[in-house]
Amino acid sequence: MSSTGANAYYVPHAARWPIVGSIGLFVFFWGFANWLNDRPLGKETFFLGAIVLVVMMFGWFGDVIRESESGTYNNQVDTSFRMCMMWFIFSEVMFFAAFFGALFYARTFSGPWIGGDGGGGAPVTNELLYQGFSYVWPTNGPSSLGGDFQQMGWFGLPLINTLLLLTSGVTCTIAHHAIQHGDRKKMVRWLGATVALGFIFVGLQAYEYYHAYHGLNLKMSSGIYGSTFFMLTGFHGFHVTMGAIMLLVVMLRGMKSHFTAKNHFAFEAAAWYWHFVDVVWLGLFIFVYLL
Amino acid sequence: MTTDSSHDGVVHHAPGEHHDHDHDHHGPAYGLMRWITTTNHKDIGSLYLWFSLIMFFIGGAMALVIRAELFQPGIQIVDPMFFNSMTTMHALVMIFGVVMPAFVGLANWMIPMMIGAPDMALPRLNNWSFWIMPFAFAILLSTLFMDSGGPAGGWTLYPPLSLQMGDSFAFVIFAIHFMGISSVMGSINIVATIFNMRAPGVTFMKMPMFVWTWLITAYLLIATIPVLAGAVTMLLTDRYFGTSFFSAAGGGDPVMFQHIFWFFGHPEVYILILPAFGIISSIIPTFARKPLFGYDSMVYATASIAFLSFIVWAHHMFTTGMPLAGSLFFMMSTMLISVPTGVKVFNWVATMWRGAMTFETPMLFAIGFVIMFTIGGLSGLMLAITPADIQYHDTYFVVAHFHYVLVPGAIYSIMAATYYWIPKWTGNMYDETLGKWHFWISTVFVNVLFFPMHFVGLAGMNRRIPDYSLQFADWNMVASIGAFGFGFSQLLFVWIVIKCVRGGKQATDEVWEGARGLEWTVPSPAPYHTFETAPDITKYAVR
Numbered sequence: 001m002s003s004t005g006a007n008a009y010y011v012p013h014a015a016r017w018p019i020v021g022s023i024g025l026f027v028f029f030w031g032f033a034n035w036l037n038d039r040p041l042g043k044e045t046f047f048l049g050a051i052v053l054v055v056m057m058f059g060w061f062g063d064v065i066r067e068s069e070s071g072t073y074n075n076q077v078d079t080s081f082r083m084c085m086m087w088f089i090f091s092e093v094m095f096f097a098a099f100f101g102a103l104f105y106a107r108t109f110s111g112p113w114i115g116g117d118g119g120g121g122a123p124v125t126n127e128l129l130y131q132g133f134s135y136v137w138p139t140n141g142p143s144s145l146g147g148d149f150q151q152m153g154w155f156g157l158p159l160i161n162t163l164l165l166l167t168s169g170v171t172c173t174i175a176h177h178a179i180q181h182g183d184r185k186k187m188v189r190w191l192g193a194t195v196a197l198g199f200i201f202v203g204l205q206a207y208e209y210y211h212a213y214h215g216l217n218l219k220m221s222s223g224i225y226g227s228t229f230f231m232l233t234g235f236h237g238f239h240v241t242m243g244a245i246m247l248l249v250v251m252l253r254g255m256k257s258h259f260t261a262k263n264h265f266a267f268e269a270a271a272w273y274w275h276f277v278d279v280v281w282l283g284l285f286i287f288v289y290l291l
Numbered sequence: 292m293t294t295d296s297s298h299d300g301v302v303h304h305a306p307g308e309h310h311d312h313d314h315d316h317h318g319p320a321y322g323l324m325r326w327i328t329t330t331n332h333k334d335i336g337s338l339y340l341w342f343s344l345i346m347f348f349i350g351g352a353m354a355l356v357i358r359a360e361l362f363q364p365g366i367q368i369v370d371p372m373f374f375n376s377m378t379t380m381h382a383l384v385m386i387f388g389v390v391m392p393a394f395v396g397l398a399n400w401m402i403p404m405m406i407g408a409p410d411m412a413l414p415r416l417n418n419w420s421f422w423i424m425p426f427a428f429a430i431l432l433s434t435l436f437m438d439s440g441g442p443a444g445g446w447t448l449y450p451p452l453s454l455q456m457g458d459s460f461a462f463v464i465f466a467i468h469f470m471g472i473s474s475v476m477g478s479i480n481i482v483a484t485i486f487n488m489r490a491p492g493v494t495f496m497k498m499p500m501f502v503w504t505w506l507i508t509a510y511l512l513i514a515t516i517p518v519l520a521g522a523v524t525m526l527l528t529d530r531y532f533g534t535s536f537f538s539a540a541g542g543g544d545p546v547m548f549q550h551i552f553w554f555f556g557h558p559e560v561y562i563l564i565l566p567a568f569g570i571i572s573s574i575i576p577t578f579a580r581k582p583l584f585g586y587d588s589m590v591y592a593t594a595s596i597a598f599l600s601f602i603v604w605a606h607h608m609f610t611t612g613m614p615l616a617g618s619l620f621f622m623m624s625t626m627l628i629s630v631p632t633g634v635k636v637f638n639w640v641a642t643m644w645r646g647a648m649t650f651e652t653p654m655l656f657a658i659g660f661v662i663m664f665t666i667g668g669l670s671g672l673m674l675a676i677t678p679a680d681i682q683y684h685d686t687y688f689v690v691a692h693f694h695y696v697l698v699p700g701a702i703y704s705i706m707a708a709t710y711y712w713i714p715k716w717t718g719n720m721y722d723e724t725l726g727k728w729h730f731w732i733s734t735v736f737v738n739v740l741f742f743p744m745h746f747v748g749l750a751g752m753n754r755r756i757p758d759y760s761l762q763f764a765d766w767n768m769v770a771s772i773g774a775f776g777f778g779f780s781q782l783l784f785v786w787i788v789i790k791c792v793r794g795g796k797q798a799t800d801e802v803w804e805g806a807r808g809l810e811w812t813v814p815s816p817a818p819y820h821t822f823e824t825a826p827d828i829t830k831y832a833v834r
Contacts, residue, residue: 009488011410011820014320014328018419026426029469033430033461036531060415076487080412083483091475091517098521098551102536110544120614130539141542145535221533223541231528 010067010077017060024052061249065266069258078265085269089276092239096280099235103228103287111135111224114142140223150216152229154289157208161201162285165240168197169278172247172271182261184254191251194274198244205237232288236280243277246270319819327422330414331819332399337716338421339396340709344785346388346428347702351778353381358740358774360757361767374757375443376435382446386563387470388428390697393705394566395420395477398505401712402481404810404817405499405833407490407826412483420477427469434459434466445755447552448523450537450545454530464527471516478509478516485509490809490825492833496590499808499834500583503590504569507597511558511565514601519555522548546611553604561600564664564696565593567704568635571657573808574711575639578654579646580805585638586834592631592638599628609680618677625675629668636665651803652726656707659699659734667695670745685755688748694741698777699734706733706784713788714802718816719795725787732780740773807832 028049034042112118115135116126130142138151175190212218220230250267356377360368411417435441439457485506528534535541537548576583605621639661670692674680743766752763798815812831813821
């Protein structure tokens, strides 16, 4: 490490945003818990916390952007940011793994057991507790929670959504190549296409939910099928929204002449996130819709 | 805005401000805002350690409520519901509020100094990781004051019992999410620091064991905390949004929660002990005045333990009636962990073998750790045997087992680390006589407290129940006496720490005669910023 400023590791002083973030999260969670328990002002507190969090993110990322644009960061700082994003995405993968795990467990083990398959005590349990119930996926369990429903097919909207997301991965890569060649305008155009595809995906997903609730009688409360369907696709949809907002911010920054051919980590971080969301969707499409 | 670079090689400034006074050897700002806005790894390390110490007494007070109630059979002092919330909260506070923050605090203080880095890789994120903790615990502890009482279904939050909790349920779940955010950010920071901030020449196989064990621990955290977040999210939606992940009526399965939870939970117990292994591996060589025996095998053993920790989770669930193949697999994989753990214990003993040993307080705690952690390890081996575990499950034998690995294990390592490094932190030597008293009183009482639990457990006393059968009365009385003795003797620790912070014999830079590592090459107390230029490691031993 050289001892000149340009090559030094940047250690910021006086971080003011983290405490705002902590207070924001506290208010957010406090409000959410009160809201869930139907206590007064829960909802309001929840939204107040969300606003504080948004302000915090604007402020914090704003600081980082200003520092980056003024050339404060050296390559070593850049590497720290890359590692941070990479392992953050890995932690997100593990979050989805919990829900995929629940899906696989229910389909492979507990579902058949309730239905009397799988040896051991399963046939007796089925005879004593769930008489007459035989397991077929999709299921809403021996009590038919939520009433009869229809399965969400894979053809139609989900297939279109898959194509949309895959296309958005391509447009995102085109934008990346553009900025690597220093063509900021082209980057902005193709990012615009990516963001648009992302938001169309979210819109179609919302329509799919509407259709599920009103056309198929498929609800979150439709047993284990409804639970896994809505939680997996719901968290994915939330992540798509987040990713699209990240890409939108990158696009707006591109319009303000941020980023160069060499220095565009924010773009890459958002792109990595976007590809992660894309891969999760492929998992969803196969395991939630197709199989 | 131009970069405000001081000539020391590190740039310090807040965005939009010009800090002319930010000079390298200039101390920190004063007042509360110093601590709230600090990005200094030493400040944040201290904050973590103080937070952990405060929570240690809160969690300890809860333990004393439990032991007071169990002093005699029958319902004596507290209402059973409150008793149950004490066992639940004691666990949550001690795990998430004491041991984990203490290790993160030690990591903050020591890792940058050990690898010759100017600070942590992501200093602002580091600040946030800490400042989440007080808020998260404010939510968690507030549940005790709610009408419905605190969580009382055990820290593992098994459904369907946990779903029957009152309004405080949502608060507990969000408190866990909240702490999880802190843990994941803290671990990512540690990973980035170790990978990216090592001084030139500090190769992986030159890193001190504490750095190695923390690197591996950080991966365990990044991989498992999100799984816990997923599990508690499913609980939340089962309770408030009508999903049926854990309800057989809807095709789900309550046992599924246990699988997902323990997929997190078992690596978690290694999160609570791997950094302790690193601490002990630093202390024993110093006071044996010999390099660590079998360094390479220590690294590989740590990695093996981490890997195995992901494939043993269902040994917590032998009584749920899993298929025979499952029981066998999880029994064997669990027993396999004793191989790398045995390597570690062997290496510690071999390091001491024919060493020029002295027995200062850190060494006493380290030796206490090796002996008593091994007792806990061996009872763990007993619990790994499926047919035996079916008998021991949910008895005080299990309580004795994990308290042996966590109290004279993890907690002792934190005490040892404090005595070992506090001269470097404060520049003063602690009171050696009082330190030795602290060790011996603690060690006597901790055994009086936990050893009898083996007996009552094997005899069939259940955990998490405020009342018990008459034949367990004598040993419970003994254990309760031990608990109060151990609890109050920790006040001595607080006194020693405060006394050391306020003054004492000036510590030398090296502090300990046989100490190796970069942290001993900087002055005592360590300056506010260390290694603003990378140290020349050809001059010093890194480990």
